[in-house]
Amino acid sequence: MAFYKHYSFDLWLTLIKSNPTFKQERTKYFYEKFNSKHKSIEEIAIVFRQVDLMVNAINEKTGKNVDADEMYLMVISIINDYDFQYKELDLDALYNEMEELLFAHMPLIYCENCLPVLSRIKESNLSSTNILSNTGFIKGKTLKKVLNHLKIDQFIDFQLYSDEVRMSKPNPKFFELMLNTIDEKKHPELTLNNIIHVGDKKVC
Numbered sequence: 001m002a003f004y005k006h007y008s009f010d011l012w013l014t015l016i017k018s019n020p021t022f023k024q025e026r027t028k029y030f031y032e033k034f035n036s037k038h039k040s041i042e043e044i045a046i047v048f049r050q051v052d053l054m055v056n057a058i059n060e061k062t063g064k065n066v067d068a069d070e071m072y073l074m075v076i077s078i079i080n081d082y083d084f085q086y087k088e089l090d091l092d093a094l095y096n097e098m099e100e101l102l103f104a105h106m107p108l109i110y111c112e113n114c115l116p117v118l119s120r121i122k123e124s125n126l127s128s129t130n131i132l133s134n135t136g137f138i139k140g141k142t143l144k145k146v147l148n149h150l151k152i153d154q155f156i157d158f159q160l161y162s163d164e165v166r167m168s169k170p171n172p173k174f175f176e177l178m179l180n181t182i183d184e185k186k187h188p189e190l191t192l193n194n195i196i197h198v199g200d201k202k203v204c
Helices: 020-033 041-062 068-079 091-104 114-124 140-149 172-181
Strands: 006-009 128-133 158-161 195-198
Touching: 020 041, 020 068, 020 091, 041 068, 068 091, 091 140, 114 128, 128 140, 128 172, 140 158, 158 172
Parallel strands: 006 128, 006 195, 128 158
Antiparallel strands: none
């Protein structure tokens, strides 16, 4: 493994992956709770996928962040053919339900090599690490709990999530924030050649 002084990691499809059961149960929840037009469960699954892809594209294009609450409102609106009254909807309660559902069907560690590699980096005491991740339906505050449960956070020096800093990759300012957060005391003469960002797709 090549040596770098700092390793930045994406999260999804790099260190963790979705638990298929979570998405199935989330779809079932919306099918039962927010389905006045009697859409099929397959149609609701498609709505989730469409909103996820659309918001991800928007975030990447603008460099900003569409929040999870807004994404859930989009899903509910589309399911109900844009005929839904939001007045009585408790967004905090809804997100808490989604968080509990996620914890009941935890994301999975992406591959068997993830923890051993992170452990080697940590044990070397020569390098630092971070998470730099865009968020969608799952907020950064929840992902921090997930990483704690999966015992990944013990190998990570700091975590940055798009919903918490209001920026999304590939916004250069998001990467600049990461660079400025690296401990200068540990790496007083750090250069860009000493840093690598590891993710599931190419970032220009």
